[in-house]
Amino acid sequence: MDEQLPLTNFSLHNTMSDIKYLPGKEPHPSEHRLIFKNIDRAGWDTSIDTYIADGGYDQLKKAIKMEPSAITNEVKTSGLRGRGGAGFPTGVKWGFIPPNNTKPVYLICNADESEPGTFKDRYILHQDPHQLIEGMVISAFAVGAKTAFIYMREEFPEAALTIERAIEEARAKNLVGNDILGSGFDLEIWVHRGAAAYICGEETGLIESLEGKRPYPRIKPPYFPAALGLYMAPTIVNNVESLCHVKHIIEMGGAEYAKLGVERNTGTRILCVSGDVKNPGYYEVQVGKITMGELLNDICGGPKDGRSFKAVIPGGSSSKILRCEEVFKIGRGEDAKDLAFWDIQMDFDTLAACGTMAGSGGVIVLDDSRKMSWVLNNINHFYAHESCGQCTPCREGNGWMKKISDRIVNGLAAPEDIQTLEDVAYQIDGKTICAFGEASSWPVEAIISKFRDELTAETSQDNQRLSKEQLQREAYLAE
Amino acid sequence: MSQDILENAVASQPSPGDKYFKPFEASAEIEALADERIAHYPVSKLSAVLPLLHIVQHNFGFISKESITWVADKLEIEKIKVLSVVTFYPAFRQSAPGKFHYRVCRTLSCAMAGSYELMDKICEITNIDRSKLSHHHPIVVSPCGNYSVEFAECLASCGSGPACLVNDDFHDNVGPDKAQDLIDKYSLSWTSNFL
Numbered sequence: 001m002d003e004q005l006p007l008t009n010f011s012l013h014n015t016m017s018d019i020k021y022l023p024g025k026e027p028h029p030s031e032h033r034l035i036f037k038n039i040d041r042a043g044w045d046t047s048i049d050t051y052i053a054d055g056g057y058d059q060l061k062k063a064i065k066m067e068p069s070a071i072t073n074e075v076k077t078s079g080l081r082g083r084g085g086a087g088f089p090t091g092v093k094w095g096f097i098p099p100n101n102t103k104p105v106y107l108i109c110n111a112d113e114s115e116p117g118t119f120k121d122r123y124i125l126h127q128d129p130h131q132l133i134e135g136m137v138i139s140a141f142a143v144g145a146k147t148a149f150i151y152m153r154e155e156f157p158e159a160a161l162t163i164e165r166a167i168e169e170a171r172a173k174n175l176v177g178n179d180i181l182g183s184g185f186d187l188e189i190w191v192h193r194g195a196a197a198y199i200c201g202e203e204t205g206l207i208e209s210l211e212g213k214r215p216y217p218r219i220k221p222p223y224f225p226a227a228l229g230l231y232m233a234p235t236i237v238n239n240v241e242s243l244c245h246v247k248h249i250i251e252m253g254g255a256e257y258a259k260l261g262v263e264r265n266t267g268t269r270i271l272c273v274s275g276d277v278k279n280p281g282y283y284e285v286q287v288g289k290i291t292m293g294e295l296l297n298d299i300c301g302g303p304k305d306g307r308s309f310k311a312v313i314p315g316g317s318s319s320k321i322l323r324c325e326e327v328f329k330i331g332r333g334e335d336a337k338d339l340a341f342w343d344i345q346m347d348f349d350t351l352a353a354c355g356t357m358a359g360s361g362g363v364i365v366l367d368d369s370r371k372m373s374w375v376l377n378n379i380n381h382f383y384a385h386e387s388c389g390q391c392t393p394c395r396e397g398n399g400w401m402k403k404i405s406d407r408i409v410n411g412l413a414a415p416e417d418i419q420t421l422e423d424v425a426y427q428i429d430g431k432t433i434c435a436f437g438e439a440s441s442w443p444v445e446a447i448i449s450k451f452r453d454e455l456t457a458e459t460s461q462d463n464q465r466l467s468k469e470q471l472q473r474e475a476y477l478a479e
Numbered sequence: 480m481s482q483d484i485l486e487n488a489v490a491s492q493p494s495p496g497d498k499y500f501k502p503f504e505a506s507a508e509i510e511a512l513a514d515e516r517i518a519h520y521p522v523s524k525l526s527a528v529l530p531l532l533h534i535v536q537h538n539f540g541f542i543s544k545e546s547i548t549w550v551a552d553k554l555e556i557e558k559i560k561v562l563s564v565v566t567f568y569p570a571f572r573q574s575a576p577g578k579f580h581y582r583v584c585r586t587l588s589c590a591m592a593g594s595y596e597l598m599d600k601i602c603e604i605t606n607i608d609r610s611k612l613s614h615h616h617p618i619v620v621s622p623c624g625n626y627s628v629e630f631a632e633c634l635a636s637c638g639s640g641p642a643c644l645v646n647d648d649f650h651d652n653v654g655p656d657k658a659q660d661l662i663d664k665y666s667l668s669w670t671s672n673f674l
Contacts, residue, residue: 115633116587116633122636154568154570155635156635188519192526192529195529196568197569197570212523212564213564276591280637281639313587382633388567
């Protein structure tokens with residue numbers, strides 16, 4: 001039956017009215033596709049000819065005739081906030097390059113996508129490499145970088161080849177390399193593959209890794225590598241999705257782009273939904289224009305049959321978990337109002353006001369079949385594995401948190417273990433060089449504060465008395 | 480008396496997978512690949528340490544003592560600097576894996592979709608003792624040397640879990656019921672698109 005249906009036509013955006021998508025991969029009608037316009041598109045491939053036939057590299061031709069500072073101003077006007085996790089305004093970040101700088105400037109594309117729950121960059125890198133390259137050339141021109149690196153995570157071997165092939169194609173058409181399109185601007189782009197370390201997503205850790213060292217994040221200040229970065233020169237590190245947005249900002253103009261989304265949270269962003277929903281996947285929507293309820297129930301089709309939603313991790317596993325029955329106090333004084341979980345707008349500021357963060361856009365949904373102790377244990381294993389080991393609270397604390405949560409899931413925990421676990425988390429939070437400390441302790445703090453009774457119910461006073469269990473606990477601690 | 484710093488520090492162990500990988504040799508072809516990568520980093524050759532280690536692991540299966548010495552000589556740095564990088568990154572192995580190396584994502588979304596069960600099933604089919612898999616021994620090779628398994632952290636395909644990398648090939652939506660297919664796909668005559 002399905003095969004006989006014609007490819008669906010979507011008029012989501014005026015430039016997309018004649019785009020057809022692969023059967024079963026059509027965007028949801030609530031989507032607004034800019035970055036993901038070509039993902040799962042019928043007849044699409046990664047070659048430069050396909051991209052150029054679709055109007056590709058036109059924005060580069062336009063941008064290369066502009067003043068670099070004018071491009072930066074457009075990006076500032078657009079209000080684009082970084083899509084990697086922190087949500088810092090991209091144009092402002094570019095502006096931190098010292099004005100009297102005489103050193104070479106570097107642009108790095110952070111393609112180390114590894115926040116659990118996030119899977120947006122994978123599709124750009126595998127299916128639309130030229131969009132990223134065009135965005136990077138425009139961005140490099142704006143910040144004055146003559147060398148750019150794409151720091152690609154090791155787990156994307158196919159994407160590394162796709163991107164390298166795409167760079168060669170672009171070089172053959174004088175879109176990368178020396179004297180790009182006769183403008184006198186030179187740019188080399190190199191792919192640098194990581195080696196399966198989450199910490200390389202932290203921008204100063206990434207820079208250390210690119211310098212050939214262990215990726216220990218650098219001590220701040222300087223707060224931004226734009227002042228001192230790669231080889232102690234000004235360096236701009238941007239996420240894959242952020243760099244792609246730059247192309248669309250040039251196309252639409254910063255002011256027009258800023259009309260997408262809501263105030264202070266402009267543009268579109270890709271929400272990656274995984275876990276216990278009927279239709280998990282990637283959905284590009286205007287920032288803040290849809291609510292949590294619309295996302296989970298309408299776009300993702302609601303919970304699996306016979307289940308109900310229990311909790312949601314809204315921005316990658318580092319963000320604080322939200323219970324579905326929670327009501328948040330938003331605003332201060334007379335403006336204060338109650339906001340139910342289902343009415344949360346999916347933007348940076350609303351999620352921050354609810355005590356969590358929009359992060360990298362990875363929404364992990366848990367239904368009533370999930371035990372929170374198991375979820376906590378899985379997350380703790382991840383962070384214990386990925387701590388770089390530079391700061392003692394994080395290196396030791398994450399190992400302890402993993403062991404305590406191991407005890408809880410194995411039924412070997414005592415009731416006071418929950419308090420110990422919480423104490424350890426607060427001893428990491430804010431006491432480390434980089435944000436990994438917060439990233440690893442926030443999920444623990446949030447799960448304990450919101451599901452304390454459920455966790456305590458899995459512990460037993462007996463674990464205090466029984467010598468056999470005591471021995472097993474000792475064995476765990478000694479491991 | 481000076482002793483080679485790598486003598487006791489490199490953890491290479493004999494592995495049933497050894498027969499599938501030729502011993503490290505800095506052939507003209509490997510040298511050329513390395514020189515091409517080094518040219519990407521005119522400011523500091525040290526930056527090429529990851530690319531060179533990738534070349535070694537891709538062609539010889541794992542990072543041996545001899546290859547660390549070669550990388551250090553090539554980049555004109557101390558061997559200990561190369562070793563510190565090798566021991567930090569989970570992607571680098573110091574012993575041979577199986578001919579087909581299965582990396583199953585164990586992080587939250589894939590675990591919810593059944594990646595632990597997938598791992599159990601793969602181990603059962605390939606005769607791998609799953610209890611030998613631990614933090615200190617992340618890779619276990621089957622007795623025949625054809626297969627090896629490892630848990631990976633988030634492969635960034637959370638919406639279509641469980642996800643699994645077999646050598647450089649990516650597979651998603653591979654529930655435990657697909658384990659047999661995933662093994663059968665890699666018969667011994669198979670050659671990778673990327674190798």
